[in-house]
Amino acid sequence: VEIPASRLEDAMDGKVMFDGSSIEGFVRIKEADMYLHPDISTFLILPLESNNYGKVARFFCDVYQPNGEVFPGDPRANLKRILKKMEAMGFKNFNVGVEPEFYLFKLDEKGHPILEFNDQGSYFDLAPLDGGENCRHDIVLELEKLGYTVEASHHEVGPGQNEIAFKFKDALKTADAVITFKQAIKAIVDNMATFDQMDYRVTFMPKPFFGVNGSGMHCHQSVFKGDRNLFSDPNSETGLSKDALHFMGGLLAHAPALTAITNPIVNSYKRLVP
Numbered sequence: 001v002e003i004p005a006s007r008l009e010d011a012m013d014g015k016v017m018f019d020g021s022s023i024e025g026f027v028r029i030k031e032a033d034m035y036l037h038p039d040i041s042t043f044l045i046l047p048l049e050s051n052n053y054g055k056v057a058r059f060f061c062d063v064y065q066p067n068g069e070v071f072p073g074d075p076r077a078n079l080k081r082i083l084k085k086m087e088a089m090g091f092k093n094f095n096v097g098v099e100p101e102f103y104l105f106k107l108d109e110k111g112h113p114i115l116e117f118n119d120q121g122s123y124f125d126l127a128p129l130d131g132g133e134n135c136r137h138d139i140v141l142e143l144e145k146l147g148y149t150v151e152a153s154h155h156e157v158g159p160g161q162n163e164i165a166f167k168f169k170d171a172l173k174t175a176d177a178v179i180t181f182k183q184a185i186k187a188i189v190d191n192m193a194t195f196d197q198m199d200y201r202v203t204f205m206p207k208p209f210f211g212v213n214g215s216g217m218h219c220h221q222s223v224f225k226g227d228r229n230l231f232s233d234p235n236s237e238t239g240l241s242k243d244a245l246h247f248m249g250g251l252l253a254h255a256p257a258l259t260a261i262t263n264p265i266v267n268s269y270k271r272l273v274p
Contacts, residue, residue, distance in 0.1 A: 017033060099220075123156060158215075
């Protein structure tokens with residue numbers, strides 16, 4: 001939701017409301033009133049949206065109910081709750097690094113996406129086979145303006161498929177960064193179509209085409225106690241500690257429940273078909 005700068009004080013006081021019943025799966029109509037409480041640490045000026053009329057900034061917000069309690073269906077609040085629980089158990093940091101993949105599609109003469117890839121390149125291909133190279137360059141430059149430390153960008157296995165990996169952070173900051181990343185890339189590519197005649201659209205769909213590689217997002221995870229990485233044991237045969245093996249066992253044990261989050265739509269399962 002957008003508010004003018006004149007309402008900033010109201011926002012800081014948690015007085016900005018929205019209709020939670022209009023969001024599928026949130027609450028019933030009689031529970032519609034919900035409040036946004038900005039997380040000041042997420043303040044970010046958005047260069048692409050700022051213009052001659054002024055600058056545009058954003059906050060991520062926690063969702064509260066009218067009784068002043070945190071909404072139990074707020075995924076960001078639940079992540080914060082779990083991280084506090086981990087901290088109470090002595091785990092200092094839960095770090096996550098991600099590798100998001102996406103496809104670029106061409107547009108027709110009316111500006112609508114068509115089912116045609118922007119190139120026929122494959123993994124690590126360079127120009128001229130890689131038709132998205134200049135597009136990725138522009139995306140990386142814009143992401144760096146937003147404070148991202150981009151580690152690598154390259155063509156992925158599928159035609160028109162790309163990957164941009166950025167430096168790991170703690171789980172909450174990474175989760176926020178992924179949401180910003182997806183919104184920013186769509187805005188950047190749309191802006192290119194307007195000014196640079198790069199007529200592409202981006203999709204993060206898991207499986208936009210049958211018969212080509214799906215898009216995923218690898219998550220590299222590590223847990224620290226103090227300054228020590230609990231997953232590392234250079235003296236073991238695999239280089240992994242017992243804590244790491246138990247962590248992996250936990251992921252496998254809870255895999256059926258985790259798929260509700262990691263594979264949330266029908267298209268997620270189509271991705272599993274070669």
